[in-house]
Amino acid sequence: MATDRSRTADRIRQVMATEGDSVERNTRGFNEGRYESVDRLEEYDAYKDRARAIKEDAIERLPELIERVRETVEENGGTVYVAEDAADANRYVRELARERAAETVVKSKSMTTEEIDLNEALAAEGCDVWETDLGEFVLQVADEAPSHLVAPAIHQSREEIAALFNEYFDPDEELETAEELTAFARAYLGDRIEDADIGVTGANFVTADTGTMALVTSEGNARKTVAVPDTHVAVAGVEKLVPTFEDLQPFVELIARSGTGQDITSYVSLFSPPVSTPPVDFDDDGPIADEPADREFHLVLLDNGRMDMREDDQLRETLYCIRCGACSNSCANFQSVGGHAFGGETYSGGIATGWEAGVHGRESAAEFNDLCTGCSRCVNQCPVKIDIPWINTVVRDRRNRGADAGDLDFLVEGLTPDEEPAGMDLQKRFFGNFATLAKLGSATAPVSNWVAETLPSRLAMERVLGVDRRRDLPEFERETFVGWFRNRDVPRPVDADYHAVVYPDLYTNYVRTDRGKATVRTLEALGVAVDVPDVASSGRAPLSQGMIATAEGHARDVATDLEPYLEAGYDVVVIEPSDLAMFRGEYERLLEAERSEPLAERSYEVFEYVYGLLENGADPAPLGRADDGDGVGSALAYHSHCQQRTLELEAYTTAVLERQGYDVRTSDVECCGMAGSFGYKSEYYELSMDVGDRLREQFELPDAADRTVVASGTSCLEQLDGLLARRPRHPISLVAPAGSD
Secondary structure: OHHHHHHHHHHHHHHHHHHHHHHHHHHHHHHHHHHHHHHOOOOHHHHHHHHHHHHHHHHHOHHHHHHHHHHHHHHHOOEEEEEOOHHHHHHHHHHHHHHOOOOEEEEOOOHHHHHHOHHHHHHHOOOEEEEOOHHHHHHHHHOOOOOOOOOOOOOOOHHHHHHHHHHHHOOOOOOOOHHHHHHHHHHHHHHHHHHOOEEEEOOOEEEOOOOOEEEEEOOOHHHHHHHOOOEEEEEEEHHHEEOOHHHHHHHHHHHHHHHHOOOOOOEEEEEOOOOOOOOOOOOOOOOOOOOOOOOEEEEEEEOOOHHHHHOOOOOHHHHHOOOOOHHHHOOHHHHHHOOOOOEOOOOEOOOHHHHHHHHOOHHHHOOOHHHOOOOOHHHHHOOOOOOHHHHHHHHHHHHHHOOOOOOOHHHHHHHOOOOOOOOOOHHHHHHHOHHHHHHHHHHOOOHHHHHHHOHHHHHHHHHHHOEOOOOOOOOOOOOOHHHHHHHOOOOOOOOOOEEEEEEOOHHHHHOOHHHHHHHHHHHHHOOEEEEOOOOOOOOHHHHHOOOHHHHHHHHHHHHHHHHHHHHOOOEEEEOOHHHHHHHHHHHHHHOOHHHHHHHHHOEEEHHHHHHHHHHOOOOOOOOOOOOOOOOOOOEEEEEOOHHHHHOOOHHHHHHHHHHOOOEEEEOOOOOOOOOOOHHHEHHHHHHHHHHHHHHHHHHOOOOOOOOEEEEOOHHHHHHHHHHOOOOOEOOHHHHOOOOOO
C-alpha cells in the first residue's frame, strides 16, 4: 500500500506541476462568473427546482420516453437506434459509414462519444475523423483525453497550444495569439467540414414529444456539422431525454450559468432533424436547391449501464446530471489538478464517480474517488441539486466491500470496532475509527501525545497507515469536555426559557475542549440552561471513508442518546459544522425519518443559535467584545467551514461578531484544503497544501495580514495553524465571557 500511495502522490504532484496553473485559472474564472451570473437571475432557485423535477420525472418515465421519441423521430423521417452498450453503438455507426463509403467524418464536442471511443471505431473503418470543437481539436492534435466536462482543453495554456500547432502543422508564419490560433483552426476545420460525408454530434437534451435536439455550444461548428453533410448521426445517452419541448427552458437558463458563468452560451441550437436545410455542395457554383435533397438522420440512444443505474437507488441521481461542470469548477481539489487526476476513463470531477461506476465499472472510479472529500460545496452549485458527495460515498463503500478479505477475516472482524469487511484498506479503517483512537489517546494523555510524536511512531504511521509525517498530530487532552462539564460546580439557571444540549463532537470532546467550554459560558451568559451529555460521535469520520454501515451505527447511537433531550424540549447546539451537516443531511439517509427529522429540526450551529437568542431579546452585555482588551483586537480575517457555507450559516457568525464590535473580513476561497483526514494522508499532502496556499495568500495580503484569523471548522483551524505564523482562533472564543475553566 505504501507503494500505491507513493505512486498516487507522484501522479498528483506531476499533474499539479504541468497543468495545475491553467486548470486553477480557468476553473476559478468559471466559478466567479457563475456566482455573478446566478446573482442576476432572480428565479435561479425556482429554475433549479423545476429542472430537478423534470429530470426526476424523465428518469422515472424513461422507457416510455424512449418509445415516444422513437415514434416522433420516425414520423419526421429519421431513425432511432437504442444501443445496448459501447460496442453496439459503435457497430451501428460503423455500418452507416461503410454503407455510405464515408471517407471523412466531422464531430462536434460529445462526452458520450468519448465514452464509447467512437473516433477509434470509425478510424478502424478507414474514416478520417475530425473534432470541430476547438478544445477537442487541440486534444486530438495533442493525443490527450479531455480534462473537463465543458472545457476539454482547460489544462492547456495559449502558449502551449501555440507550440503544439506550430510543431504539428508547421504553418508559414508561427501562430502566437488567441486570434491567430482560432483563425487557423477555423480555416483548417472548415475544409474538413466541406469534405465531410457524415456529421456526428452529441445532444445536451432531446425532447420526446417533438424529437427536438438541443445543442448548447460556444462555437458554431456544431451547426455546420449538422447542416453541411447529408447524413447526421446524434449519439446521446438515454438520460438526455426530457418529456416536452417546453421542458428545455429551465435547462437553457441554467446550463451556461452553471458551467462557464455566462448568462447564455454563444449558440443554443434547436433542431428537429432531419433538418430542412439542403446539404451544401461546395463544388457546385450554382444556387442552393430550392428543395432540400434527401437527408438522413440517425439518433443513437445509448444505454451502456444507464438503465441499471436507473434501478440503483444510490446511483440513480447521477442520471439527472446535465454535464455542466459546475461540480468541477467549485471543487478546490479539482481546481488544483483538473480531470487528468480527478477523473476516470471518460468523466471528470465530483460527478465522475457516479458516471464511471455506472458505465465503466466501479474500478474505473478507484483512482480518483478519494479526491472527493465530501465537503459538499458542489451540492449548492449543481443546477439539478444532485447530492454528489453521497454518490461518491456510496461508491467508496462498495469498493471497500469488494476488497479481498484475506485469511484472518474472522479475527479482524472480531477485533475491529466497526461494521466493515476485514479486507478493507487499513488507512480507511484507521481514520474511520477515530472515535476509538480519541478515547484511547485522551485516557492515556499526555503519554499518548509524546509517543505519537516520536520518530519511530511517525515513520511507522506513515508507512503503515499513510499518515504524513509533515503534519502536526492532534494533541489529546486528559480531561474531556464532557468530564469538565460534569466536574464543574456552576449552578444551572432557574426557570430558563431555553434548554440546550451542547453536542460534544470528537475534537471538542478530546482535543479542543476550549471551544466547548467557551460555548457553554456563552450560552449560560445568555440565560440558557445547558447540558453536555456523553453522546456517541456523529459518524462523520467513518462516513468520509465510505464506511456507511459503521456510520449508520453511530447515527443510531446519537439518535438514541439525544432523543430524551429532544422529547424534553431541548435544542441541540453543534460547534463542528460537519457534524451539523450529518444531523441535517446525511442522517436522512442513515436513519428512519421519525428519528432523523426531530434531530434535524432541533439542531443549530452555535452562532446560528446565539444569533437567534440575541434576536429574541437576550442581553449581549455579558458577552465578549472587541474592546475587551484581551490582545485580539477588533480586526478579524474569517474563514467559514465548507459545510457551514453549504448550509448557508456563515452570515450568523459574521453578524454576531460584528454586533460585538469586530471588523470582519471574510475569505472567498472555496476550501482550506484540509478536509478532515484528507490532509493527513501522505498521498494527498501536497494537494492539500496547494489548496490551502490560496487561503494563506489571501490572509497574507496587506488588508488582512494584521488581522486575527478565525475559522469555524476543526480542519480549517488545523490547516491554518500550519500555514500561518499567527495562531487561528475559533470565533466562539471571541464572544465567550471571560472566566476560569
